[in-house]
Amino acid sequence: MRDIAGGEHLPNLRPDGKPLHPSWLPRQRRGKTPQMIGRYPDYDVLSTVDTWDEATRKVVLARLDKPGPLRFFDSAAEPTLRAFCDTALAQDGEPRIPVAEFVDAKLADGKLDGYQYDDMPDDRDTWRLVLAGLDEAAADTGAESFAAADAKTRESVVQRFADAQLYGGSWEKLNVSRAWSVVMRMALSGFYSHPWAWNEIGFGGPAYPRGFMRLGGVGIREPFEMPGATSEDPVETVEQEDIDG
Numbered sequence: 001m002r003d004i005a006g007g008e009h010l011p012n013l014r015p016d017g018k019p020l021h022p023s024w025l026p027r028q029r030r031g032k033t034p035q036m037i038g039r040y041p042d043y044d045v046l047s048t049v050d051t052w053d054e055a056t057r058k059v060v061l062a063r064l065d066k067p068g069p070l071r072f073f074d075s076a077a078e079p080t081l082r083a084f085c086d087t088a089l090a091q092d093g094e095p096r097i098p099v100a101e102f103v104d105a106k107l108a109d110g111k112l113d114g115y116q117y118d119d120m121p122d123d124r125d126t127w128r129l130v131l132a133g134l135d136e137a138a139a140d141t142g143a144e145s146f147a148a149a150d151a152k153t154r155e156s157v158v159q160r161f162a163d164a165q166l167y168g169g170s171w172e173k174l175n176v177s178r179a180w181s182v183v184m185r186m187a188l189s190g191f192y193s194h195p196w197a198w199n200e201i202g203f204g205g206p207a208y209p210r211g212f213m214r215l216g217g218v219g220i221r222e223p224f225e226m227p228g229a230t231s232e233d234p235v236e237t238v239e240q241e242d243i244d245g
Contacts (some may be wrong), residue, residue, distance in 0.1 A: 079147035102190030
Protein backbone atom coordinates (compact mmCIF):
# COMPACT_ATOMS: atom_id res chain seq x y z
CA MET A 1 0.00 0.00 0.00
CA ARG A 2 1.17 3.53 -0.80
CA ASP A 3 2.88 5.47 2.00
CA ILE A 4 0.46 8.27 2.86
CA ALA A 5 2.29 9.71 5.84
CA GLY A 6 2.98 12.90 3.93
CA GLY A 7 -0.66 13.44 3.03
CA GLU A 8 0.05 13.54 -0.70
CA HIS A 9 -3.27 11.79 -1.36
CA LEU A 10 -5.23 14.78 -0.01
CA PRO A 11 -6.59 17.28 -2.56
CA ASN A 12 -5.45 20.42 -0.72
CA LEU A 13 -1.87 19.17 -0.67
CA ARG A 14 -1.69 18.22 -4.35
CA PRO A 15 -0.53 20.62 -7.09
CA ASP A 16 -3.70 20.17 -9.14
CA GLY A 17 -6.01 20.38 -6.13
CA LYS A 18 -7.60 17.06 -7.04
CA PRO A 19 -7.74 13.87 -4.96
CA LEU A 20 -5.44 10.99 -5.73
CA HIS A 21 -7.15 8.23 -7.68
CA PRO A 22 -8.63 5.85 -5.09
CA SER A 23 -6.56 2.98 -6.47
CA TRP A 24 -4.00 3.95 -3.79
CA LEU A 25 -6.31 2.19 -1.34
CA PRO A 26 -5.92 -1.56 -0.78
CA ARG A 27 -7.94 -4.15 -2.65
CA GLN A 28 -11.11 -5.24 -0.89
CA ARG A 29 -10.66 -8.68 0.67
CA ARG A 30 -14.15 -9.23 2.08
CA GLY A 31 -17.45 -8.30 0.53
CA LYS A 32 -17.72 -5.85 -2.35
CA THR A 33 -16.96 -2.18 -2.80
CA PRO A 34 -17.05 0.00 -5.92
CA GLN A 35 -14.04 -1.04 -8.03
CA MET A 36 -13.13 -3.46 -5.19
CA ILE A 37 -11.00 -0.88 -3.38
CA GLY A 38 -11.65 0.76 -0.05
CA ARG A 39 -10.41 2.01 3.27
CA TYR A 40 -11.81 -1.02 5.13
CA PRO A 41 -10.60 -4.02 3.10
CA ASP A 42 -11.62 -6.64 5.67
CA TYR A 43 -15.11 -5.31 6.37
CA ASP A 44 -18.37 -6.65 4.94
CA VAL A 45 -21.58 -5.12 6.26
CA LEU A 46 -23.54 -8.12 4.98
CA SER A 47 -21.82 -10.31 7.57
CA THR A 48 -24.25 -8.78 10.09
CA VAL A 49 -27.38 -9.32 8.00
CA ASP A 50 -28.76 -11.83 10.51
CA THR A 51 -28.95 -9.05 13.14
CA TRP A 52 -31.37 -6.96 11.04
CA ASP A 53 -35.12 -7.28 11.34
CA GLU A 54 -36.95 -8.88 8.42
CA ALA A 55 -38.34 -5.64 6.97
CA THR A 56 -34.92 -3.98 6.96
CA ARG A 57 -33.24 -7.07 5.53
CA LYS A 58 -35.74 -7.20 2.66
CA VAL A 59 -35.26 -3.53 1.77
CA VAL A 60 -31.46 -3.57 1.91
CA LEU A 61 -30.91 -6.87 0.11
CA ALA A 62 -33.22 -5.75 -2.70
CA ARG A 63 -30.63 -3.10 -3.52
CA LEU A 64 -28.28 -5.90 -4.54
CA ASP A 65 -30.67 -7.25 -7.18
CA LYS A 66 -29.64 -6.89 -10.80
CA PRO A 67 -31.30 -3.70 -12.04
CA GLY A 68 -33.76 -3.79 -14.89
CA PRO A 69 -33.89 -1.52 -17.95
CA LEU A 70 -34.38 2.21 -17.56
CA ARG A 71 -37.98 3.41 -17.53
CA PHE A 72 -37.73 7.20 -17.34
CA PHE A 73 -34.83 8.11 -19.62
CA ASP A 74 -34.86 7.09 -23.28
CA SER A 75 -32.03 5.38 -25.14
CA ALA A 76 -30.66 8.72 -26.34
CA ALA A 77 -30.25 10.09 -22.80
CA GLU A 78 -29.06 6.86 -21.17
CA PRO A 79 -25.37 7.07 -22.18
CA THR A 80 -25.12 10.62 -20.86
CA LEU A 81 -26.84 9.68 -17.61
CA ARG A 82 -24.44 6.79 -17.05
CA ALA A 83 -21.38 8.82 -18.00
CA PHE A 84 -22.37 11.63 -15.66
CA CYS A 85 -23.04 9.33 -12.70
CA ASP A 86 -19.76 7.48 -13.26
CA THR A 87 -17.75 10.68 -13.62
CA ALA A 88 -19.30 12.57 -10.71
CA LEU A 89 -18.94 9.56 -8.38
CA ALA A 90 -15.55 8.36 -9.69
CA GLN A 91 -16.88 4.95 -10.69
CA ASP A 92 -14.47 4.23 -13.51
CA GLY A 93 -14.51 0.45 -13.32
CA GLU A 94 -16.49 -2.58 -12.21
CA PRO A 95 -18.11 -3.38 -9.92
CA ARG A 96 -20.22 -0.23 -10.04
CA ILE A 97 -23.12 0.73 -7.81
CA PRO A 98 -26.08 1.12 -10.23
CA VAL A 99 -26.68 4.80 -9.51
CA ALA A 100 -28.14 5.51 -12.94
CA GLU A 101 -30.83 2.88 -12.36
CA PHE A 102 -31.58 4.31 -8.91
CA VAL A 103 -32.05 7.80 -10.34
CA ASP A 104 -34.15 6.50 -13.22
CA ALA A 105 -36.43 4.46 -10.94
CA LYS A 106 -36.95 7.36 -8.55
CA LEU A 107 -37.92 9.69 -11.38
CA ALA A 108 -40.08 7.09 -13.14
CA ASP A 109 -42.00 6.35 -9.94
CA GLY A 110 -42.35 10.02 -9.04
CA LYS A 111 -40.70 9.41 -5.66
CA LEU A 112 -39.18 12.85 -5.40
CA ASP A 113 -38.02 14.73 -2.33
CA GLY A 114 -41.30 16.52 -1.70
CA TYR A 115 -39.94 19.99 -2.36
CA GLN A 116 -38.17 21.97 -5.06
CA TYR A 117 -36.45 25.32 -5.35
CA ASP A 118 -38.88 28.07 -6.30
CA ASP A 119 -36.71 29.14 -9.24
CA MET A 120 -36.28 25.60 -10.59
CA PRO A 121 -38.46 23.32 -12.72
CA ASP A 122 -39.69 19.92 -11.58
CA ASP A 123 -36.77 17.61 -10.74
CA ARG A 124 -37.66 15.38 -13.69
CA ASP A 125 -37.34 18.32 -16.07
CA THR A 126 -34.15 19.42 -14.33
CA TRP A 127 -32.54 16.05 -15.01
CA ARG A 128 -33.54 16.14 -18.67
CA LEU A 129 -32.15 19.65 -19.09
CA VAL A 130 -28.93 18.78 -17.26
CA LEU A 131 -28.24 15.78 -19.50
CA ALA A 132 -28.94 17.86 -22.60
CA GLY A 133 -26.68 20.60 -21.24
CA LEU A 134 -23.85 18.14 -20.58
CA ASP A 135 -24.00 16.99 -24.19
CA GLU A 136 -23.95 20.61 -25.34
CA ALA A 137 -20.96 21.43 -23.13
CA ALA A 138 -19.07 18.41 -24.42
CA ALA A 139 -19.92 19.33 -28.02
CA ASP A 140 -18.36 22.75 -27.42
CA THR A 141 -15.05 20.94 -26.82
CA GLY A 142 -15.36 19.02 -30.08
CA ALA A 143 -16.72 15.79 -28.62
CA GLU A 144 -19.68 14.05 -30.22
CA SER A 145 -21.45 13.87 -26.85
CA PHE A 146 -20.69 13.86 -23.14
CA ALA A 147 -20.61 10.06 -23.07
CA ALA A 148 -18.30 9.96 -26.10
CA ALA A 149 -15.86 12.50 -24.64
CA ASP A 150 -12.61 11.34 -23.04
CA ALA A 151 -12.33 11.14 -19.27
CA LYS A 152 -10.43 14.43 -18.94
CA THR A 153 -13.09 16.31 -20.89
CA ARG A 154 -15.92 14.75 -18.88
CA GLU A 155 -14.21 15.65 -15.62
CA SER A 156 -13.67 19.21 -16.82
CA VAL A 157 -17.33 19.60 -17.80
CA VAL A 158 -18.50 18.17 -14.47
CA GLN A 159 -16.15 20.50 -12.59
CA ARG A 160 -17.56 23.48 -14.49
CA PHE A 161 -21.06 22.25 -13.68
CA ALA A 162 -20.17 22.03 -9.98
CA ASP A 163 -18.76 25.56 -10.15
CA ALA A 164 -21.89 26.84 -11.96
CA GLN A 165 -19.72 27.86 -14.91
CA LEU A 166 -21.84 26.43 -17.73
CA TYR A 167 -23.80 28.82 -19.92
CA GLY A 168 -26.08 28.96 -22.94
CA GLY A 169 -28.46 26.43 -24.43
CA SER A 170 -30.16 24.22 -21.86
CA TRP A 171 -28.29 25.90 -19.00
CA GLU A 172 -30.16 29.15 -19.64
CA LYS A 173 -33.31 27.39 -18.41
CA LEU A 174 -31.73 26.45 -15.09
CA ASN A 175 -30.15 27.95 -12.04
CA VAL A 176 -26.96 25.96 -12.64
CA SER A 177 -25.83 25.96 -9.02
CA ARG A 178 -29.19 24.63 -7.87
CA ALA A 179 -29.27 22.11 -10.72
CA TRP A 180 -26.00 20.67 -9.42
CA SER A 181 -27.56 20.37 -5.97
CA VAL A 182 -30.65 18.62 -7.34
CA VAL A 183 -28.84 15.98 -9.39
CA MET A 184 -26.07 15.30 -6.89
CA ARG A 185 -28.53 14.93 -4.03
CA MET A 186 -30.25 12.15 -5.92
CA ALA A 187 -27.06 10.53 -7.21
CA LEU A 188 -25.42 10.52 -3.78
CA SER A 189 -28.58 9.17 -2.18
CA GLY A 190 -28.48 6.23 -4.56
CA PHE A 191 -24.76 5.63 -4.06
CA TYR A 192 -24.71 5.74 -0.27
CA SER A 193 -27.88 3.72 0.19
CA HIS A 194 -26.08 0.71 -1.29
CA PRO A 195 -24.28 -1.87 0.90
CA TRP A 196 -21.17 -1.73 -1.30
CA ALA A 197 -20.77 1.95 -0.40
CA TRP A 198 -21.25 1.05 3.27
CA ASN A 199 -18.33 -1.36 2.96
CA GLU A 200 -16.23 1.35 1.35
CA ILE A 201 -16.73 3.79 4.25
CA GLY A 202 -16.96 1.23 7.04
CA PHE A 203 -20.58 2.06 7.87
CA GLY A 204 -22.08 -0.41 10.33
CA GLY A 205 -25.41 -0.70 8.55
CA PRO A 206 -28.85 -0.79 10.17
CA ALA A 207 -28.63 -0.67 13.96
CA TYR A 208 -32.14 -1.93 14.66
CA PRO A 209 -32.77 -4.13 16.55
CA ARG A 210 -29.10 -4.83 17.33
CA GLY A 211 -28.27 -1.36 18.61
CA PHE A 212 -24.87 -0.09 19.68
CA MET A 213 -23.12 -0.79 22.95
CA ARG A 214 -19.77 1.01 22.76
CA LEU A 215 -20.52 4.70 22.95
CA GLY A 216 -17.47 5.70 24.98
CA GLY A 217 -15.84 8.00 22.47
CA VAL A 218 -14.00 8.35 19.19
CA GLY A 219 -11.98 5.33 18.12
CA ILE A 220 -13.92 2.72 20.09
CA ARG A 221 -15.19 0.05 17.72
CA GLU A 222 -18.17 -2.24 17.94
CA PRO A 223 -17.39 -5.99 17.71
CA PHE A 224 -18.61 -6.06 14.10
CA GLU A 225 -16.49 -3.07 13.01
CA MET A 226 -13.07 -3.38 11.40
CA PRO A 227 -10.08 -1.04 11.55
CA GLY A 228 -9.32 1.01 8.48
CA ALA A 229 -6.28 0.60 6.28
CA THR A 230 -4.95 3.77 7.90
CA SER A 231 -5.87 5.51 11.13
CA GLU A 232 -4.78 8.88 9.79
CA ASP A 233 -7.29 11.71 10.17
CA PRO A 234 -7.17 13.60 6.84
CA VAL A 235 -8.53 16.79 8.43
CA GLU A 236 -5.76 16.84 11.01
CA THR A 237 -3.17 16.17 8.32
CA VAL A 238 -4.29 19.16 6.25
CA GLU A 239 -4.45 21.42 9.30
CA GLN A 240 -0.96 20.37 10.38
CA GLU A 241 0.45 21.01 6.92
CA ASP A 242 -1.10 24.49 7.00
CA ILE A 243 0.52 25.17 10.38
CA ASP A 244 3.92 23.88 9.28
CA GLY A 245 3.63 25.95 6.15
